[in-house]
Amino acid sequence: MGLLSEGSPLSWEETKKLANHVREHGITQFINLYHRLKDRTGDILKWGDEVEYIIVKFDDENRVARVSLKAPELLNYLNEKELADPKGVKSLWRPEYGAYMIEGTPGRPFGGLMAHFNLVEANMRYRREEVTEILDKDECVMSITNFPRLGAPEFTHPIYYPNPDDPNSSAKSLYFPDEAIFPAHPRFKTLTRNIRKRRGEKVAIKLKVFKDINTKLPVEGAPKGEPDVVALDAMGFGMGCCCLQLTFQACNINEARKLYDQLAPLCPIMLALTAASPIYRGYLTESDCRWNVISSSVDCRTEEERGLRPLSENKFRIAKSRYDSIDSYLSPEGAAxxxxxxxxxxxxxxxxxxxxxxxxxxQHVAHLFIRDTVSLFSEKIDQNDEEDTDHFENIQSTNWQTMRFKPPPPNSSIGWRVEFRPCEAQISDFENAAIVCFVVLLTRVILSYQLNFLIPISKVDENMQTAQKRDACRKEKFWFRKTSKKSCYINGNGVNGVHNGTKENGETNHEEYELLTVGEIFNGKADTFPGLVPLIRSYLQSMEVDPDTHCTIEQYLRFIEKRASGELITTATWMREQVLNHPDYKQDSVVSDRINYDLLKRIKDIQEGKVIEPTLLGKGNHSKTKDSLPPALQKQLALNGCCENK
Structure with missing residues (x-):
């Protein structure tokens, strides 16, 4: 979610008056931070994942599943363990937007040893078990991207009802009660209220309904003139979704900028591969992903900034929400x-x-700073710009983009970092671990082979919209960089055929990219691109990898290539099939309480390993990772050090 400052939140009227103050001092803080740390080098690879979870409560007697609003209670217990033994805990827990959500990360980050890939899934499994131990018997912690009936009647436990006419309501939603917002930290309700007030109206999230034989139009709550739209009207519909994120520490600022750029074109591809959220407010939709939902849920742009009225009170027309794909590359290679x-x-x-x-x-920082602060605390107004960075982080952490370029925190051992943010949360620890390990390995291949995946930013934007279409992983094509037919990527010393993609006049060369399927991007296409998975396998051949680690990685790579090829389906496609084939489904696009209950029960059985879904996971994809490693290797891991994955 970003920076969680403590203190007394200011109203929007108070915050608005201080917007220029935050902007001015935030830029000063960045300049000072940059010059203190621009020459920092020699940091080793450290990385960690963040998995967000939803707590679900099952009413078995009535066949109903609801979100359980007990995150504050759970976090109190989990954080006590961290406070008692901050260096010894195996997991760290933080609040998220929903009162039914928690975020878990490893207790310490992983590093550059190949053996760390044996620990990822085991640590994810430990996190799930740690929470399960303190849940009631009728509750379950789930790594699902979206609760299918979020916003449908009585979706919370305890049951609360929206009250949009309440003058104290933050969201004023017709569907999402304020009680579903995490109550123990003031940031979340403050953001909700201030985004709505800055925009001048409630946020407007619109999804096309999946039209089946008996779909009733207009959909309940559809905007006037848009009968086929599922309307969502609160920040909670977006920020109440879960995702899977990774943060990498680079050895210096230039490596961080390179990773930021090279991973950016892969964000929509990974979004399509991990698609996991086709159901909103109890309706099947035409979208498979959360991205545009979250983007719209925090879109605080006024009508002037959205181009609906001439500029008068605002300074700029702004093309995107503050939650969207990146708008520029940072490395010299990306400029063109x-x-x-x-x-x-x-x-x-x-x-x-x-x-x-x-x-x-x-220009990257100046572009971030066209946004106003939407959450400010009275204790954080006056700061020492030589030492503090809270004003910079205030704006930085509320620009939620596919990639985030992260300077080192002040007075910290942490280096320059990059955050990879597009992936949707998957049902099982195996899937989440496979995706994490794949992306980490890909960063090593990019740096080792000096790969170039750059395509125009406009094509990345186009890919982001394509990625969210129904079954995009199997049915759509994406702009992707290709090699010349006379060259190959790999030789004994690294990679050939990696061009900067520009002509002598600085314009991009359109022959350097073409439309490819997800399968072709991951598994290769003759004379065009060797494939991400084969590139990783080539890289691994040059590394010393012990048999256990090789077995683990190969299992993950096989899963990735089968998901990309369509042999295995995405979570979103699997969920659609579960709904469409349910005996209670009336071919009306509606996911009823009973259907939702049965779907989530099935997910519970999958994540606990009680049932196998061959079309989703394949056969034999069970954990081969270890909860513990030999003492000598544990000593190596300890010597590798750790840094907080902020």
């Missing part, structure tokens, strides 16, 4: 692919340039 004009304040840009920040990084 920045084909979407960036909106930023010229004075902010000049301040950054005069402060010694290079043009690409200066």
């Amino acid at each position: 692919y920045n084909d979407v004009p960036l909106t930023y304040d010229e004075q902010d840009y000049k301040r950054l340039r005069d402060g010694g920040i290079d043009p690409l990084l200066a």
Whole structure:
């Protein structure tokens, strides 16, 4: 979710008056931080995952499943363990937007040893078991992207009803009660209220309903003139979704900028591969992913900024929500692919340039800072810009993009980092671990082979929309970089055929990219691209990998290539099939309480290993990772050090 400052939240009226103050001091703080740490080098690879979970309560007598609003209670217990033994805990737990959500990370990050891939799934399994131990018998912790009936009547336990007419309501939603927002930290309700007030109206999230034979139009609550739209009207519909994220520490700022750029074109591809959320407010929709839902759920742009009215009170027309795909590359190699004009304040840009920040990084920061702060605490107004970075992080952490470029925190051993944010949460620890290990290995291949995946930012934007279409993983094509037919990526010393993709006049070369299927991107296409999985396997051949680790990695890679090829289906496709084939389904697009209950019960059985779903996981994809390793290896891991995965 980002920075969780403590203190007394300000109203929107108070926050608005201080927007320029936060912007001015935030830029100063970044300039100071940059010059303190720009020459930092030698940091080793450290990485960690973040999995967000939903707590579900089953009413077996009435065949109803609801979200359980007990996250604050769970976190109190889990955080006590951390406070008692901060260096010894195997997992860390943090609040998320929903009162039914928690976020778990490893107790310490993984590092550069190949053996760490043996620990990822085991640690995820430990997290799930740790929470399960303190749940009631009729409750379950689930790594699902979206609760299918979120916003449907009586979806919470205890049951609460929306009260949009309550003057104290933060969301004023017709469907999402304020009680479902995490209550123990003021940031969440403050964000909800201030985003709505800044926008000048409630957020408007619109999804096309999946039209079946008996689908009734207009859908209940559909906007006037849009009968086939499932309407969602609160931040909770987006920020109440779960995801799977990774953070990597780079050895220096230049490596971090390179990773940021090279991973950005892969974000929509990974979104399509991990698609897991086809149901919203109890309706099957035409979307398979959460991304546009979250984007709209925090879209605080006014009508002027959205281009619906002439600019008068606002300074800019802003093309996207503050939650969206990135708008520019940061490395010199990416400059020619920045084909979407960036909106930023010229004075902010000049301040950054005069402060010694290079043009690409200066325009990136200036672009982030076109946003107002939407959450400010009275204790954080006046800061020491030489030492503090809270004003910078205030804006940085509320630009929720597919990639995040993260400077080191002040007075910390943590280095320059990159956060990879597009993936949807998967049902099982095996799937989540496979995705995490695949992306980590891909970063090693990118750096080792000096790969170039850059395509124009406009094509990445196009891919992000394609990725969310129904069954995009099997049915759609995506813009992707290709090699020349006379060259191959791999030779004895690394990679050939990696061009900068530009002509002599600086324009991008359109012959460098084409439309490929997800299967072709991951598994290869003759004379075009060797495939991400084969590239990883080639890289592993040059590494010393022990048999256990090789077995684990190969199992993950086989799963990835089968998911990409369509031999295994995405979670979203599997969920659709479960609904469409349910005996109670009336071919009306509605996911009833009974259907939802049975679907979640099935998911519970899958994640606990009680049933096998061959079309989803394949056969034999059970954990081969270890909860513990030999003492000598444990000593190696301890010497590898740790850093907080902020």
